Amino acid sequence: MASRHFSGEKSSKEEAEKQLMLHAASIYDGRYTVKFESDDGGTVLNLYLEVKNPSDHLDEFLNDAFRMSKWMGWRFVVTKCPIGYIDAILNATKQEDW
Numbered sequence: 001m002a003s004r005h006f007s008g009e010k011s012s013k014e015e016a017e018k019q020l021m022l023h024a025a026s027i028y029d030g031r032y033t034v035k036f037e038s039d040d041g042g043t044v045l046n047l048y049l050e051v052k053n054p055s056d057h058l059d060e061f062l063n064d065a066f067r068m069s070k071w072m073g074w075r076f077v078v079t080k081c082p083i084g085y086i087d088a089i090l091n092a093t094k095q096e097d098w
Contacts, residue, residue, distance in 0.1 A: 010073030016045055020071055024049075027065050033086050036074075045074040048090065054080040 010016070013036055020034050024047060031050040036043055047066065049058075057063065058080070066078045081089075 008073055013074075016072040016074050020045065020047060020076075023065075028062065031083070031086055033090060035090065041075065043074065045071050045076045047076070047078045048081050048086055049078060050083045050086055051080045052083065054082055 011019075017034050017036065024032050024034070028049060033048050035046050035048065037046050038044070049062075051058075058066070058078075068076060070076055
């Protein structure tokens with residue numbers, strides 16, 4: 001059985017990332033970033049949202065705005081993370097002296 005996430009046309013990664021950044025900017029006031037990542041299902045477009053308490057549900061407006069599971073043909077997920085996570089973890093420079 002073919003997954004709907006692997007079928008159909010996909011935009012370029014650059015265009016999908018750019019359009020998701022624009023969409024998030026228009027509806028979310030907090031810090032966010034977009035990254036293409038890989039998991040056991042293949043490539044996924046991940047929208048990270050910094051929120052006060054990641055275990056809380058997104059408010060209804062944001063939940064509806066990010067409900068889709070595909071974005072411009074790419075498998076799409078939203079990850080809630082604590083405030084400061086994007087700069088401290090996702091955008092941190094790699095440490096070579098471990």
